[in-house]
Amino acid sequence: MSLLRRAILMASQSPWMRANARRYRVLRRTVTRFMPGEKVEDALEAARQLAEKRIATLVTHLGENISDRAEAESVTQHYLGVLERIRAATLPTEVSVKLTQLGLDLDRELCYANLTKLIEAAPPDKTLWIDMEQSPYVDATLEIYLRARQAYANVGVCVQAYLYRTGKDLDPLIAIGAAVRLVKGAYNEPAEIAYPKKSDVDASYMELAKRLLSPEARKARVRAAIATHDRAIITELIEWATAQGVPKNLLEFQMLYGIQRAEQLRLAQEGFRSAVLISYGTFWYPWFMRRLAERPANVLFLARNFFGS
Ligand SMILES: Cc1cc2nc3c(=O)[nH]c(=O)nc-3n(C[C@H](O)[C@H](O)[C@H](O)COP(=O)(O)OP(=O)(O)OC[C@H]3O[C@@H](n4cnc5c(N)ncnc54)[C@H](O)[C@@H]3O)c2cc1C
Numbered sequence: 001m002s003l004l005r006r007a008i009l010m011a012s013q014s015p016w017m018r019a020n021a022r023r024y025r026v027l028r029r030t031v032t033r034f035m036p037g038e039k040v041e042d043a044l045e046a047a048r049q050l051a052e053k054r055i056a057t058l059v060t061h062l063g064e065n066i067s068d069r070a071e072a073e074s075v076t077q078h079y080l081g082v083l084e085r086i087r088a089a090t091l092p093t094e095v096s097v098k099l100t101q102l103g104l105d106l107d108r109e110l111c112y113a114n115l116t117k118l119i120e121a122a123p124p125d126k127t128l129w130i131d132m133e134q135s136p137y138v139d140a141t142l143e144i145y146l147r148a149r150q151a152y153a154n155v156g157v158c159v160q161a162y163l164y165r166t167g168k169d170l171d172p173l174i175a176i177g178a179a180v181r182l183v184k185g186a187y188n189e190p191a192e193i194a195y196p197k198k199s200d201v202d203a204s205y206m207e208l209a210k211r212l213l214s215p216e217a218r219k220a221r222v223r224a225a226i227a228t229h230d231r232a233i234i235t236e237l238i239e240w241a242t243a244q245g246v247p248k249n250l251l252e253f254q255m256l257y258g259i260q261r262a263e264q265l266r267l268a269q270e271g272f273r274s275a276v277l278i279s280y281g282t283f284w285y286p287w288f289m290r291r292l293a294e295r296p297a298n299v300l301f302l303a304r305n306f307f308g309s
Pocket residue numbers: 130131132133158160181183184185186187227228229230231254255256259260276277290291292294295298
C-alpha cells in the first residue's frame with residue numbers, strides 16, 4: 001500500500017476531523033463528487049434517476065461506531081423509514097448497513113435485534129446488505145450474518161478480497177447460497193492479515209469472484225455482487241463467465257455513486273445487472289477519506305477545489 005494511501009487512511013481515524021470536517025467548505029464541496037447530498041431525499045432522487053437508466057441502487061446512511069443504545073435505536077428507526085419510502089416509491093433500491101451503526105460495539109444481541117427488524121421490513125425479493133468493516137469486526141459480522149441467514153433468505157454480506165482469510169470465509173457462504181458482495185477492501189490493514197500489494201489483491205479478487213460464480217455456487221443459488229470499478233477485472237470476468245456459460249443475468253456489478261458512471265451505464269445497457277451504492281448523511285468524513293485513498297487523483301481534485309475556493 002502506498003505511503004499516501006496509508007497516510008490518508010490514518011487521517012480518516014482522526015476524532016477531531018470526524019467531528020469537525022463539515023466546517024470546511026472545500027471538503028463539503030469535494031464530497032459532492034461522491035454523494036448526491038446529505039439528505040435521504042437526495043439519495044432517493046438520485047436512485048429514481050438511475051432507475052430510469054435501468055441501474056438499480058443501494059442506499060446507506062453514513063455513520064459508524066455509534067456510542068449509545070439510543071443512537072443505535074434511532075439509526076434502526078431511520079432505516080425502517082427509508083425502507084418504507086423505497087416501498088412507497090417502488091424504487092429498485094436496497095439498503096446497506098454497517099453493524100457498528102446498529103450497536104455492534106455495545107451489545108451483540110442489541111445489534112442482532114436491530115438487524116432483524118430491518119431484514120423483516122425489507123421486501124422478500126430485496127436483499128438487506130451488511131457492509132464489512134475493519135478486520136476486528138470480521139468474525140462478529142460473519143457470525144451475525146450466518147445466524148440471520150438461517151432465519152431469513154433476504155440478507156447479504158460483504159467480503160474483502162484483501163484479507164488472506166476470505167477464501168476460507170467463502171466456504172460456508174457458498175454452501176448456504178448466500179448473497180455476497182465482493183470488494184477489494186477499503187481499510188488500512190496490516191500485512192499480517194491482508195495483501196499489501198495491489199497486484200495480489202487483484203489476483204485474490206479474480207479468484208474469489210470466480211468461486212462466487214462457479215457451478216457449485218450457482219447450484220446453491222449464491223447471489224454474487226461484483227463490487228468494483230476495476231475495468232480490467234470486469235472485462236476479464238465477463239470473458240471468463242461467458243466462456244463458462246454463466247448466464248448474463250447472474251453477473252451483477254455494483255459501483256459507488258459518482259465513480260465510473262459511463263461504465264455503470266454501459267454494463268446496464270449490455271444487459272448485466274448494474275447497481276450503484278449511494279451514500280448520504282452528515283457523517284461523511286471517514287468514508288470520504290477512504291474514497292480519497294482509493295485514488296491519488298482524488299487528492300488532486302481536492303487540492304484543485306482548495307485553491308479554487
Ligand atoms: C458497491 C460497493 C460497496 C462497497 N462496500 C464496502 C464494504 O462494505 N467494505 C469495504 O471494505 N469496502 C467496500 N467498498 C469499497 C471497496 O473495498 C474498494 O475500496 C473500492 O471499491 C475501490 O476498489 P476497486 O475495486 O474499485 O479497485 P481499485 O483498484 O481501487 O480501483 C480501480 C479503478 O477504479 C477507479 N476508482 C476506484 N476507486 C475510486 C475512487 N474512490 N474515486 C475515483 N475513481 C476510483 C479508478 O479508476 C481505479 O483505477 C465497496 C465498494 C463498492 C463499489
